[in-house]
Amino acid sequence: MEDFIAFGSVCTSWRTASPKDNFDILSPQLPLLILYLPEAKGRDCFPTDQMGWLLTQSLDGEEVNLFNPFSDTKIHLPNQFALRALQNPDDLIEGHEFYNYINLATLSANPSFTSDYVLVISYNTDVNYLAYWLPGDINWTLFDMDERHGGVCNMTYYKGQFYLLTWGAEIWVSHLIYLNDNKDLFRHSIQYYLVGVNDALLFVARFGRNRSDDDSAVDTFKCEVYEVDEMKCKLKRIHNLVDSTIFFGLNGATSIDSTKFTGVIKPNHIYFTDDWIEQNLMSECGGGKDTGVYNLEDGNIEYFYPQLSLSCICPPTWVIPSL
Numbered sequence: 602m603e604d605f606i607a608f609g610s611v612c613t614s615w616r617t618a619s620p621k622d623n624f625d626i627l628s629p630q631l632p633l634l635i636l637y638l639p640e641a642k643g644r645d646c647f648p649t650d651q652m653g654w655l656l657t658q659s660l661d662g663e664e665v666n667l668f669n670p671f672s673d674t675k676i677h678l679p680n681q682f683a684l685r686a687l688q689n690p691d692d693l694i695e696g697h698e699f700y701n702y703i704n705l706a707t708l709s710a711n712p713s714f715t716s717d718y719v720l721v722i723s724y725n726t727d728v729n730y731l732a733y734w735l736p737g738d739i740n741w742t743l744f745d746m747d748e749r750h751g752g753v754c755n756m757t758y759y760k761g762q763f764y765l766l767t768w769g770a771e772i773w774v775s776h777l778i779y780l781n782d783n784k785d786l787f788r789h790s791i792q793y794y795l796v797g798v799n800d801a802l803l804f805v806a807r808f809g810r811n812r813s814d815d816d817s818a819v820d821t822f823k824c825e826v827y828e829v830d831e832m833k834c835k836l837k838r839i840h841n842l843v844d845s846t847i848f849f850g851l852n853g854a855t856s857i858d859s860t861k862f863t864g865v866i867k868p869n870h871i872y873f874t875d876d877w878i879e880q881n882l883m884s885e886c887g888g889g890k891d892t893g894v895y896n897l898e899d900g901n902i903e904y905f906y907p908q909l910s911l912s913c914i915c916p917p918t919w920v921i922p923s924l
Contacts, residue, residue, distance in 0.1 A: 653923030
């Protein structure tokens with residue numbers, strides 16, 4: 602993908618000679634690390650589940666978009682004030698005008714290929730709320746849940762359903778709950794992720810601890826991977842991804858077949874970026890240093906971007922190229 606884009610950027614005649622139809626848009630793509638995106642300057646920016654698509658939102662709440670930096674395509678969405686108008690007045694916090702901040706976004710399909718998709722978001726009030734948007738809608742629609750689900754830390758779309766992962770390690774599928782009784786998961790700072798690998802849905806726990814030289818910063822020291830048994834409502838620990846590789850960071854996780862990129866990425870490894878959001882809010886630089894690769898076989902960690910974030914509101918994150 603990067604070669605295709607670079608070819609078309611040489612001049613007008615080269616761009617004309619390289620239409621999108623000449624590129625196999627369904628071929629596997631390696632996630633790229635975004636350090637800074639000029640089009641998102643002064644905006645919060647994080648990836649969705651679908652290749653290449655990011656959600657950006659202005660800090661004043663006025664503008665929310667889906668944006669594909671590879672095709673320079675922008676889809677305008679209802680803003681944060683529209684979310685506020687839908688809320689129960691009892692859940693509005695006085696003095697917090699922009700407390701309806703979107704923190705997670707997941708697409709059911711790639712807008713580059715179809716207009717038949719759903720965008721689900723999680724946003725903050727006193728608790729997390731969920732809403733969705735369909736192409737052509739003029740406003741968000743609140744997600745109908747029978748009871749409060751607590752804070753949502755990760756979402757993914759898998760085999761036709763939206764899966765929601767809470768900070769209490771509960772997995773919601775529509776109105777079903779899968780409880781995790783592994784108490785070891787709660788000893789340290791932790792992040793949870795859901796990711797589809799081959800034909801299995803995996804639950805990934807990422808453990809972090811405060812740095813000795815900076816209490817406001819967290820370093821990853823361990824990852825654990827579990828397969829979700831939907832029939833038995835249980836988690837099964839796994840220690841080998843075989844040829845698969847997981848990438849996770851802001852807003853979620855994705856997986857790729859490492860055999861498609863021999864010598865470039867490592868099988869049975871987890872590539873991660875610094876997404877300790879609450880801790881990074883206390884840091885002037887916005888985080889960024891906890892970015893590396895975890896060996897699931899021996900637990901070793903190699904850091905490959907030991908620098909500070911170039912943006913105080915949007916640390917480095919992964920994006921999979923898509924035209």
